[in-house]
């Protein structure tokens with residue numbers, strides 16, 4: 162039996178002097194939304210193009226249900242993708258665009274109306290696609306990806322250009338595709354976009370995956386043994402706790418996070434130094450925290466953060 166989903170292993174690719182992919186490896190499993198997240202230039206789009214056989218690599222393999230894209234007899238029945246929502250004929254209606262695609266794949270016109278309905282584009286289906294907003298183009302692109310009813314869906318930055326209602330719709334839609342048992346890979350350079358959507362995250366930096374794990378596990382790891390303190394005297398609190406051996410980070414205007422000391426010891430130390438505080442609680446990391454910690458080292462350009470104080 163062929164392996165389900167997508168398996169990417171050891172991709173290496175150069176563009177001139179730029180090493181775009183440097184050992185990229187990860188797996189996209191059925192029934193899950195996998196967020197593919199990383200800073201601009203990290204290699205997300207290149208990886209997706211390689212998976213679709215649009216770009217060659219010097220090393221490594223990208224397999225769809227156990228085969229390279231070019232080895233699939235009817236690829237669009239295996240994987241549907243949206244790489245560039247702008248790539249459509251502006252003079253054609255949305256429906257006309259999909260009919261043209263369906264025809265080229267030997268699919269029935271009935272399928273076109275089904276996918277238009279699925280992505281909520283019915284009222285605009287007969288209008289010229291050239292007049293569509295970027296959000297509508299994204300919906301049209303997703304409709305095209307669904308035409309062949311593939312078990313794998315791959316979308317590059319589908320949240321781009323979506324208004325808040327569109328983002329909420331997209332999150333629910335991606336979840337429903339995964340709930341149908343499909344493997345869904347969604348790239349974004351913003352962690353907040355995949356929050357509440359992704360079950361699994363592949364975080365990329367400088368051409369490789371720097372994390373490939375469940376969202377719950379990543380949050381638990383980033384939260385481990387850290388305590389959040391709310392105080393109106395953050396600077397004083399940071400000094401006292403750092404002197405006691407803790408590593409302290411400013412997390413917001415009135416909040417610091419502390420590692421290296423248990424909560425009861427923190428309370429004792431702050432009380433002894435007359436530092437006012439209103440709350441001491443176990444810190445729960447956000448996906449944003451996870452992402453920042455993982456990508457800090459991988460960012461090509463970043464400013465030193467002045468907020469960390471340790472003894």
Ligand SMILES: Nc1ncnc2c1ncn2[C@@H]1O[C@H](COP(=O)(O)OP(=O)(O)OP(=O)(O)O)[C@@H](O)[C@H]1O
Nearest residue numbers: 176179181199200201202203204205206207208350
């Ligand atoms: N056709 C190309 N020619 C030259 N360099 C390229 C080309 N495509 C990508 N690159 C380079 O390869 C690296 C990876 O780019 P890629 O577009 O895959 O990253 P990305 O993570 O998708 O970023 P973004 O979110 O900005 O699209 C970057 O340094 C980029 O400049």
